[in-house]
Amino acid sequence: MKQGYLIDMDGVIYRENHLIPGAAEFVGALTGTGTPFLFLTNNSAPTPEDLAVRLKHLGIPGLSARHFYTSALNTADFLCETDPVCTVFVLGEGGLLTALNQRGIANDAIHPGYVVVGEGTPTMERLAKAHECIERGARLLATNPDNWCPVASDRTRPGAGATAAFLEASTGRRAYYLGKPNGYMFHRACRRLEETARMKPGQVVMIGDTMETDIRGAIESGIHGYLVLTGSTALESIGDHVYQPTRVLQSVAELTQEILTGKPSDHLDSPVFAGRESRGSRAGSRHQTDVLALYKPRPRPAMTK
Secondary structure (H helix, E strand, O other): OOEEEEEOOEOOOEEOOEEOOOHHHHHHHHHHHOOOEEEEEOOOOOOHHHHHHHHHHHOOOOOOHHHEEEHHHHHHHHHHHHOOOOEEEEEOOHHHHHHHHHOOOEEOOOOOOEEEEOOOOOOHHHHHHHHHHHHOOOEEEEOOOEOEEEEEOOEEEEOHHHHHHHHHHHHOOOOEEOOOOOHHHHHHHHHHHHHHHOOOOOEEEEEEOOHHHHHHHHHHOOOEEEEEOOOOOOHHHHHHOOOOOOEEEOOHHHHHHHHHHOOOOOOOOOOOOOOOOOOOOOOOOOEOOHHHHHOOOOOOOOOOO
């Protein structure tokens, strides 16, 4: 049976608006050999159709919506499976709104069962409304735990995790974070991969550039995790983590010949890391993960006159 691949996008296939060298040939090898694959992204803003068009413009044609699984689709799957008659108040953009609408999940600004947070820049009016809904009993659900996401080599944008953290602080309620590294995202993606390929892959591999989401989620879901060094993780920082990738690659280009020939490379294991000093990086945790769930938020102080 063919090996199947779950593939992160930003930092693996492209950076900003440029393909990473060898990425087009890698995807071409996947499609040419009929290898099962699915692009997996925490970004809830675009629809799968949007992503297919973007890759076409970047130089990878021939993909369709079925090749993409976003955190917005994962959120819609989660709600349909756990609370199929629920209603939601959404802080997010088109991809999230579309995914929920397609699954028949109604928007409700009066008494929603959930406040669902995705990518986007909500107004203070919308944040205040979300706060009010949570105080009335709505549960807080975030499409992913990303506090910030890179948009350029020297620029970032706020992520869904940051908006959810704002509401956690204002309401004293904890959010539940879907998306990578949540195992639900990986299990649903593996199921989608089987449905898309109309076959069960012999083995599933997650390819990503981030230890805290891609590799952690893969390890916790019992699948292989391949780390590429074309994105957010520096080689010297890998050893800082308890969990380790199955393999470390300079880029996805190193997998192209393996896919075309069906023969594994002679170099299959992660290198041994001698140094543990990390390069300078952006201050502050990038992801809201369950390390914050080890304690409950402090109760808000009583309002004073």
